[in-house]
Amino acid sequence: MSEPKPTLNLNDMHDLAVARMFAGNQAFAERIAQEDPEFFARQARQQEPHTLWIGCSDSRVSSDVITNTDPGNLFVHRNVANLVVHTDFNVLSAIDYAVNHLHVQHIVVCGHYQCGGVLAAMQATEMGLIDNWLRNIKDVYRLHSAELEALPDQPARARRLVELNVFEQVYNVCKTSTVQKSWREHGRPFVHGWVYDLETGLIKDLEVNVSGRRDLEEIYRFDMDKALHHD
Ligand SMILES: [Zn+2]
Structure with missing residues (x-):
């Protein structure tokens, strides 16, 4: 039947x-x-995007609409709470393809205030499979708990965690060997951290522009000369 x-x-x-x-x-x-x-x-x-956009899946944060860009300008990767997780082959492949094949000049990590993923990560409620994904945001909270817990209330903490999450994801992009190799060989991409404000429609630049290994803590820097001898 x-x-x-x-x-x-x-x-x-x-x-x-x-x-x-x-x-x-x-x-x-x-x-x-x-x-x-x-x-x-x-x-x-062909496509010749100038930027890899890593943003949240949230339906209100559509990359081309909020930046008024045309099809072909942005190569886009979106997931819940704009995370760059080192075991996620999806985001790693998007970064590799954008940097090594599309030769993008910029990578933007764009979060947004009132992010459902960030808000859920701040709560103790069990939500199922997605808890495993949101745990990455709990890790960001733990890293910055002193700063967050000094803030007066939950909304202030949530706004700041959205920003701190963007900072950490920018650094996660920069920790990849793909990006560090491209910096050494081509002097690109510039990596930016932005937050979109749903209430005003405006993007705030968090001014975490990173364009070289010197901006990373030493433990994350690859010694590309040594790496090349093994190639
Ligand atoms: Zn979101």
Whole structure:
């Protein structure tokens, strides 16, 4: 016996959302083709993004919308709470491809205030599988607990933890041998830490721009000369 096939019911709000996405896509394709008839032919040939964007999966923090950039400008990796975890082959592959094949000039780690992932990590409630992911944020809290616990209340701590989480993820990007090798050979990428404010729509630069090994604690610096002898 075959399973009944799911059918779209356009009276259902969720199905309507799917229909709207298709209609929106058609409107997008028509508008662009009118404004710039060569656009899709150019896009189909190649991508030349200037930046790897590492952001949160949150539906309100869409990288191209909040930076007003065009398709082709940003190479994007998003996950819950914009984490760069050293055992995550997804983010490591995105960094490797962006740096070594797309030759991006910049890597941006962009967090956002009111991040559900950060807020959940601050609580003791068990949430299931995602607890394993959020534990990385608990580690950031532990590293900075003296500063966080000196703050007056929970909202202030949550805002600061969002920023500190971005700092740590910026350093995690810089700890990778991919980035350190590229600094040595090409003098790029610049790595930036930003936070998006949902209440104003504005991005704040945390000014943790890192562009060289000297900005890293010594334990994380690879000695590239030695490494090259083993290649
Ligand atoms: Zn978030």
